[in-house]
Each structure stands twice: as C-alpha cells, then as structure tokens.
Amino acid sequence: MRKLSRIRDGGIPTAFIGEHRKSQLLKLVKAERDIKNGLLNKHKFPSTWSPCKTQLHKESDSKCAYCESPTTVVSYGDVEHYRPKSKYWWLAYCYDNYLASCTLCNQKYKKAKFKTLHPKIQGPQIKKNNTDTHLKNIVATITPDPIQETDGVSWNEYIQQHNDERPLLLNPYIDDPKNFFAWEVKPEDESVVLVPLDNQNDLHVRIVKASEEDYGINRPELCLHRFEAYLVYCAARLMSEDAQLPENYRNMQRRIRERLLRKEGAYSGILTFFEQQPIDQLVIP
Ligand SMILES: [Zn+2]
Numbered sequence: 001m002r003k004l005s006r007i008r009d010g011g012i013p014t015a016f017i018g019e020h021r022k023s024q025l026l027k028l029v030k031a032e033r034d035i036k037n038g039l040l041n042k043h044k045f046p047s048t049w050s051p052c053k054t055q056l057h058k059e060s061d062s063k064c065a066y067c068e069s070p071t072t073v074v075s076y077g078d079v080e081h082y083r084p085k086s087k088y089w090w091l092a093y094c095y096d097n098y099l100a101s102c103t104l105c106n107q108k109y110k111k112a113k114f115k116t117l118h119p120k121i122q123g124p125q126i127k128k129n130n131t132d133t134h135l136k137n138i139v140a141t142i143t144p145d146p147i148q149e150t151d152g153v154s155w156n157e158y159i160q161q162h163n164d165e166r167p168l169l170l171n172p173y174i175d176d177p178k179n180f181f182a183w184e185v186k187p188e189d190e191s192v193v194l195v196p197l198d199n200q201n202d203l204h205v206r207i208v209k210a211s212e213e214d215y216g217i218n219r220p221e222l223c224l225h226r227f228e229a230y231l232v233y234c235a236a237r238l239m240s241e242d243a244q245l246p247e248n249y250r251n252m253q254r255r256i257r258e259r260l261l262r263k264e265g266a267y268s269g270i271l272t273f274f275e276q277q278p279i280d281q282l283v284i285p
Pocket of ligand 1: 069105
C-alpha cells in the first residue's frame with residue numbers, strides 16, 4: 001500500500017457529481033424511508049459504479065490500492081467500496097468511498113468487513129414521516145462531492161469523520177501507510193511480510209492484524225511476489241552502488257532500481273520502505 005491522491009478532474013463520471021450525485025443519493029434516502037415504513041426489506045444497490053474504474057485505476061497507477069499488485073494485467077479489477085455499502089448505505093454512490101482493488105483483496109478477503117477503533121460514523125437519521133422535500137434538502141449534506149468541495153460534506157470534514165472513526169483498515173487516500181506499516185524480509189520463507197511500524201503501539205498492531213484478516217495482506221502468494229520484487233531491487237541497489245563494477249553496469253542497475261521505485265511499479269510502496277534504509281541494514285537473501 002502506498003499513499004494515493006484523488007485526481008479531481010473531468011475523468012470522474014458525471015453520475016457521481018453535482019445534481020446527478022444528489023439524485024442518486026435521493027433514491028437511497030427514499031429507500032431508507034421505505035425500509036423504516038416496512039415497505040422495503042433492505043437496500044438494493046444497482047451497480048452503476050463500473051464507469052469509475054478508469055479514473056480509479058489512473059489514481060492508483062493500475063495497481064490494487066490495498067496490495068499494490070497490478071490489477072489490469074490479468075483481470076479488470078474491482079471498484080471497491082472502502083466502507084461497505086451494506087453497513088454504510090449512504091456511501092454506496094459516493095466517489096470518495098471508492099478505490100481500485102484486485103479481485104482477491106476485495107472478493108476473497110474483505111467482502112463487507114470493516115473494523116473501527118471508535119464508534120462507527122452515523123448515517124443520516126431518516127424518519128418514517130420525512131417528506132420528499134425534507135429528504136431532498138438533506139441529500140446535499142450527507143456525502144462529499146468529488147469535484148466541488150463546497151457542495152456537500154467538505155473534503156476536510158470527510159477526512160475528520162474518518163479520523164474520528166479510526167478504521168483499522170487504512171484508506172490510502174487519507175492515511176499514509178508509512179506511518180503505520182513496516183516490512184520484514186524473511187529469506188527462509190521467501191517472504192516479505194507486513195509488520196507494525198512500532199510493535200509497542202497498540203494501534204499499529206491492530207491495524208496490521210486487521211489488514212491480514214480483512215484483505216489478506218500477508219497471504220503467501222503475495223509475500224512471495226513481494227520477495228521476488230525485493231530480490232531484484234536488492235541486486236539493483238547493491239550493484240548500482242558497487243564502485244568495483246564498470247560504469248555501464250552500474251548505470252544499467254541504477255535504471256532498474258529507478259524503474260522499480262516508480263509509483264507505477266508493482267510493490268513500489270514497499271520497495272520505497274527499503275530504499276529509505278541504509279544499504280548496510282538491508283537483509284541480503
Ligand atoms: Zn489487492
């Protein structure tokens with residue numbers, strides 16, 4: 001996982017912006033009123049979010065926002081609801097609640113899991129007798145607009161809600177993984193595994209545990225892929241700094257090292273962690 005930024009440009013589908021956004025939200029709050037009145041059993045969520053995939057892949061450099069595996073090479077990748085729509089119904093069509101995820105992180109592991117340190121964000125309190133006019137008035141105040149910061153919940157307020165709830169699953173658009181995560185090389189297992197940045201910090205420990213349980217961050221095949229990326233990185237770093245080697249060799253290894261560390265590179269967030277360590281502290285497999 002590496003820190004990501006939203007690209008708030010024309011690539012976000014119009015259905016998730018401005019009046020279209022409010023119109024989608026209005027259907028949700030009306031459905032919530034129907035549920036309160038016993039007219040509807042539960043929310044139905046027509047999956048209209050697929051058009052967001054292109055923009056989300058652009059934001060995460062065609063990698064899974066959770067595990068940093070390339071998402072577009074062997075599959076289409078998923079539009080993942082960071083806060084699951086089954087528990088946070090009002091965020092079902094909120095662009096800021098989306099991220100690009102690989103199918104395994106999303107469908108095999110995360111599903112609808114979402115642990116938090118503090119009480120969960122409360123959604124809009126819809127009552128049985130709320131009028132259509134009342135519902136229409138409140139939809140503007142429930143979720144952020146991805147383009148117009150002042151239209152809806154402000155982006156800062158949305159981040160504040162996140163911090164107040166403190167999910168145990170990091171949101172790479174809000175949380176910087178390097179403040180919580182460290183990576184440990186285990187040559188005997190051919191693995192690079194996620195560990196807490198500070199073992200004595202209860203929050204770090206709980207976040208790593210939730211990452212393992214909720215999106216399989218230390219699943220064996222992922223640990224092995226990270227290890228293979230680490231091997232190439234390690235060789236490139238050692239050789240690019242080896243004064244005994246001919247200059248053209250060193251230059252080639254320098255180019256390999258730079259490519260591995262580019263944000264588009266698979267697991268580059270993890271390799272950057274090792275790049276920041278002194279060379280004599282690297283575990284040489
Ligand atoms: Zn993934």
